[in-house]
Structures are given as structure tokens and as C-alpha cells.
Amino acid sequence: MKYLTRLEEIYLLAIWRLEGNAYGVQIRKQIADMTGKNISYGALYFTLEQLFKKGYVTRNSGEPTPVRGGCRKIYYHLTSSGKKALKEVYEFQKSLWKSVSALSFE
DSSP states (O other), rough: OOOOOOHHHHHHHHHHHHTOOOBHHHHHHHHHHHHOOOOOHHHHHHHHHHHHHTTTTEEOOOOOOOGGOOOOOEEEEHHHHHHHHHHHHHHHHHHHHTTOGGGGGO
8 A cells, every 4th residue: 555645645635625725826825824834836736746647636727817817727626536545644644643642752
């Protein structure tokens, strides 16, 4: 079984949390909110392209708007494979931590 990288996990969680409003600017903002780190647009779109190629996300174009100079937003959505990969990594992390108590860190 191949698990997601932490970066892939963060991106997929950001898309999932945005519930249908996941386009570049919003995904970048969500990732910054989740991690406290800003990523460049180049890194953002490179990783989104990789997730698309792996079948974890789909993308579709929205309607052009005058605010964007007639450009369309590209929206990203999790596929069933993307959801399955998130669930698998979640279950794996839970199993790693289940025998560690909070007191172990003191």
C-alpha cells in the first residue's frame, strides 16, 4: 500500500474542506490557514497537477467573470481515490499513535 506524502495529505484536506469552492487562491489560503505557511503559486499548481495525474483530484472550469478579465477559475474536487487515500492515511496515523499516551511527552 502506498501512502500519501504529508504535502499531498495537506492539499487533499484543503480541497475537501473547501467543499466545492476549491480553486487556486482559496486552496492556497486554506493551506496557509492549516499550516501557517504560504506557498508560491508555482508550487501550488505543480502539486495540484501531480494530484490530478495520480487520479486523486479532478478539475473543471468555472464560468468566466469580468472581475478576472474573462479568465475562468479552475475548480478541484476529490475523486473516490483521493477520499480513499485520505482515509487510509488517517487510519494509518491513528494506528501509529494509539499506544502513545499524552503523558509520554512530559
